[in-house]
Amino acid sequence: MNVSHEPASNLDRRAVVTQLLAGRGDSLLITGLGSTTWDAAAVGDDVANFYVWGGMGGAAMIGLGLALAQPGRRVIVITGDGEMLMGLGAMATIAVQRPKNLAVVVIDNEVYGETGMQYTHTRFGVDLAGMAASAGFESARTVYTQSDLDTLSAAIYETPGPLFADVKVSTERHETVLPPRDGTYLKHRFRTALLGHPEKGALAGRES
Amino acid sequence: MTTNTTNSDSSQWPEAIFEVLCNAGVTQVAYVPDAGHARLIALCIDNDAMHSVALTSEEEGVALLCGAWLGGARGVLLMQSSGVGNCINMLSVVQECRFPLLTIVTMRGEWGEFNPWQVPMGQGVSQALENAGVIVQHVDDAGDLAETVAAASELAFNAFRAVAVSVSQRILGSKEWK
Numbered sequence: 001m002n003v004s005h006e007p008a009s010n011l012d013r014r015a016v017v018t019q020l021l022a023g024r025g026d027s028l029l030i031t032g033l034g035s036t037t038w039d040a041a042a043v044g045d046d047v048a049n050f051y052v053w054g055g056m057g058g059a060a061m062i063g064l065g066l067a068l069a070q071p072g073r074r075v076i077v078i079t080g081d082g083e084m085l086m087g088l089g090a091m092a093t094i095a096v097q098r099p100k101n102l103a104v105v106v107i108d109n110e111v112y113g114e115t116g117m118q119y120t121h122t123r124f125g126v127d128l129a130g131m132a133a134s135a136g137f138e139s140a141r142t143v144y145t146q147s148d149l150d151t152l153s154a155a156i157y158e159t160p161g162p163l164f165a166d167v168k169v170s171t172e173r174h175e176t177v178l179p180p181r182d183g184t185y186l187k188h189r190f191r192t193a194l195l196g197h198p199e200k201g202a203l204a205g206r207e208s
Numbered sequence: 209m210t211t212n213t214t215n216s217d218s219s220q221w222p223e224a225i226f227e228v229l230c231n232a233g234v235t236q237v238a239y240v241p242d243a244g245h246a247r248l249i250a251l252c253i254d255n256d257a258m259h260s261v262a263l264t265s266e267e268e269g270v271a272l273l274c275g276a277w278l279g280g281a282r283g284v285l286l287m288q289s290s291g292v293g294n295c296i297n298m299l300s301v302v303q304e305c306r307f308p309l310l311t312i313v314t315m316r317g318e319w320g321e322f323n324p325w326q327v328p329m330g331q332g333v334s335q336a337l338e339n340a341g342v343i344v345q346h347v348d349d350a351g352d353l354a355e356t357v358a359a360a361s362e363l364a365f366n367a368f369r370a371v372a373v374s375v376s377q378r379i380l381g382s383k384e385w386k
Binding site: 054058065066070090183 | 269274281282300308
């Protein structure tokens with residue numbers, strides 16, 4: 001297949017994630033494995049962040065489960081193009097559920113950054129935002145410019161979801177900033193921050 | 209078609225499991241449709257207190273229920289034995305984070321199977337799940353199902369474990385090919 005050698009965008013991934021999270025307030029963040037987790041950690045570790053260090057393809061669905069459980073909170077999923085491509089069915093499943101409080105943002109550098117910068121399908125023209133729109137997301141867009149990004153930065157917290165955004169970024173790589181990686185710790189930390197106790201919901205059965 | 213239940217009471221096992229799920233506070237029901245789960249799925253869809261989440265593939269349900277627990281909600285994954293293989297890598301998230309997971313697996317390729325293509329995955333269900341860190345509790349008698357799901361629910365949500373209840377094809381009945 002023909003491949004363009006021009007970058008789709010000059011946006012810098014870390015600047016993008018920094019800007020997107022600047023207005024997060026009390027929203028809850030799920031990141032996909034690899035670079036988007038390093039990006040979120042570089043912005044600043046937060047107890048309301050749950051980093052998915054594995055389970056490739058699962059970030060958006062973890063976001064859906066969280067969004068359905070916490071309809072009063074905004075849930076933001078920030079993941080990579082490779083991670084999203086591995087779980088494309090989630091687009092259909094999320095679109096059917098129509099969670100108003102869920103935004104899925106793909107930081108799309110069109111390569112697998114952790115494995116040697118091999119091209120992903122988006123480099124060949126696969127249109128993730130088009131797929132999300134076709135699936136039935138309430139809002140779906142591709143972001144190429146700073147102006148687009150400025151609009152998105154507000155939309156992910158204000159526009160009724162489900163919202164999908166594919167943010168085209170350059171292939172520039174950054175320092176790997178590692179957040180905590182023990183899964184049980186991350187789970188307990190997140191639930192303590194959100195629910196008040198890591199074991200909230202155990203033993204008690206149905207709670208109000 | 210699904211017949212061959214042992215008596216009229218135990219033929220109500222979908223209703224009995226539904227009651228167990230309600231009592232356990234399950235609010236997210238993820239499923240890939242299966243004939244054996246059809247009545248239970250219909251009951252869940254009709255219940256306004258439950259989010260019924262149709263999946264395109266079973267691993268989505270594993271991830272969904274991780275997110276549900278992060279948010280303080282309990283869920284269940286309903287799937288056929290063929291779906292177990294789709295879940296394997298996502299179960300690593302469950303094991304690493306020690307998320308509770310309750311799943312009810314209706315078996316194919318196990319008892320009186322007609323379709324040879326169902327046999328490889330069906331025969332591998334217990335080993336595949338156990339290798340992925342999931343406790344498997346197999347049920348051969350419809351009368352034991354509700355009690356087993358209730359116990360599995362406690363093991364999952366109270367003891368923070370991944371638990372699968374596998375429902376014998378003997379209960380579900382062999383698919384009739386006419």
